[in-house]
Amino acid sequence: MGFFDKLTGPKERPKKKKEEKTETRPEIKEEKKSEPESQPLQKGGQLALDIYETDDEFIIQSTVSGVKPEDLDISIDGDLVSIRGSRERCTEEKNGKYIYQECYWGEFSREIILPEEVDDTKTEATIKNGVFTLKIPKAHKSKKKKIEVSLSE
Numbered sequence: 001m002g003f004f005d006k007l008t009g010p011k012e013r014p015k016k017k018k019e020e021k022t023e024t025r026p027e028i029k030e031e032k033k034s035e036p037e038s039q040p041l042q043k044g045g046q047l048a049l050d051i052y053e054t055d056d057e058f059i060i061q062s063t064v065s066g067v068k069p070e071d072l073d074i075s076i077d078g079d080l081v082s083i084r085g086s087r088e089r090c091t092e093e094k095n096g097k098y099i100y101q102e103c104y105w106g107e108f109s110r111e112i113i114l115p116e117e118v119d120d121t122k123t124e125a126t127i128k129n130g131v132f133t134l135k136i137p138k139a140h141k142s143k144k145k146k147i148e149v150s151l152s153e
Contacts, residue, residue: 045108047083058114058136065130066090072127074134076120081136084109117141 050061060081064072072085089105117139124135 045104045106047085047108047110049083049110049112051112053138055138056140057138058118060112060134060136062132063130064127064132067127067132069127072125072132074125076118076123076136079114079117081112081114081134082109083112083134 047062047064052059060083062083064085064087067085067087071087072083074084075082084107086107087105114136119137119139122137124133126133
């Protein structure tokens with residue numbers, strides 16, 4: 001089932017004629033491959049992220065509507081960025097029932113391994129209009145320097 005089928009439900013399937021026999025096929029189990037670059041830290045929801053880079057920094061963004069800055073815990077250890085937090089439901093509907101529920105409420109977490117070293121001393125984290133932005137400067141190593149060798153006697 002594709003991504004959009006999961007959101008909208010399966011497409012209508014053509015009805016089989018009564019005389020058609022259905023084949024029974026052995027069930028195929030799909031193995032889920034883990035992504036070492038980005039995994040949830042604990043039980044709970046996985047935070048959806050956009051990550052891009054410029055020449056000078058990595059920028060991580062996520063929609064965190066309803067999350068307060070004090071409910072986020074961000075840590076950087078070398079090239080590993082860990083983001084944890086929680087989103088609390090503002091109101092709970094007691095008189096009705098949900099027809100569709102897609103929003104995640106509760107704890108969430110995410111770990112990202114960045115492709116190169118960063119300077120975590122100048123990291124900036126902000127939330128504006130429900131969008132969390134984390135700017136992490138790249139660790140600029142000194143450029144290659146040519147060393148001349150002299151003849152000593």
